[in-house]
Amino acid sequence: MNGKRITASLLAAAVIVAALPIGGCGFLGIIRNRLQAPHPVEGGVLFQYEAPSARYMNVAGNFNNWGGTQGTGRFDPTIDPMTDEDGDGIWTIVVPLKPGRYQYKYVIDRGLRWEMDPNNPDTDEEGGIKNSLLIVK
Numbered sequence: 859m860n861g862k863r864i865t866a867s868l869l870a871a872a873v874i875v876a877a878l879p880i881g882g883c884g885f886l887g888i889i890r891n892r893l894q895a896p897h898p899v900e901g902g903v904l905f906q907y908e909a910p911s912a913r914y915m916n917v918a919g920n921f922n923n924w925g926g927t928q929g930t931g932r933f934d935p936t937i938d939p940m941t942d943e944d945g946d947g948i949w950t951i952v953v954p955l956k957p958g959r960y961q962y963k964y965v966i967d968r969g970l971r972w973e974m975d976p977n978n979p980d981t982d983e984e985g986g987i988k989n990s991l992l993i994v995k
Contacts, residue, residue, distance in 0.1 A: 893948065895978035896962075896992050902954035903994060907940065907964040907975070910947025915940035917951055918972070919962030919992075920984065925969075933969040940964075961989035 893906045905917045917938050918925030926934030940949035949964075961982050963972045974981070975990035982991040 893977045895975065895980075898994070899952055902952045903992065904950060904952050905940070905962070905964075906948055906950050906977070907973075908948050909964075909966055912942075912947075912949065912966050914966070914968050915942070915949040916965040916968075917953065917962055918965050919960050919989070921953065921955055921960050921962070925965055933965065935968045955992075955994050957994050960992045960994065962992060963989055 893908060894904075896903050896905045898904075907915060907917075909915060914935060916925055916935060917940060918927070918933070922937050923929050925937050926932060938951055938953060940951040942949045959982070961984050963974055965972055974988070978990050978992070980991040980993075981988055983989070
């Protein structure tokens with residue numbers, strides 16, 4: 859085989875592999891850290907979401923009236939804002955939650971996008987909308 863044919867074959871294979879979805883969470887060009895699903899820590903439940911390009915992050919769920927949307931109909935970015943303390947793109951917050959079943963989503967850039975938790979396979983539905991599910995014991 860000549861060098862041009864090998865190079866062309868490798869390039870074609872790379873394009874095919876780069877276009878294959880990984881676990882329904884994106885493409886090879888987007889490599890995400892594997893974070894723990896929300897879990898108990900001192901003071902409550904730790905929520906984590908990786909969004910390196912986000913400017914603002916919140917967690918919204920049935921524990922905070924979906925970020926205010928169930929009260930006023932408008933998202934309130936002051937409710938449960940997350941922080942990226944060290945600038946690594948991993949946003950966190952500890953929310954004090956009593957035992958129960960909670961649905962939630964991550965809200966990116968003040969409501970621009972609402973995302974399910976890619977690190978938590980548990981889901982439930984509210985009002986016909988699928989959400990991430992957390993059970994606090």
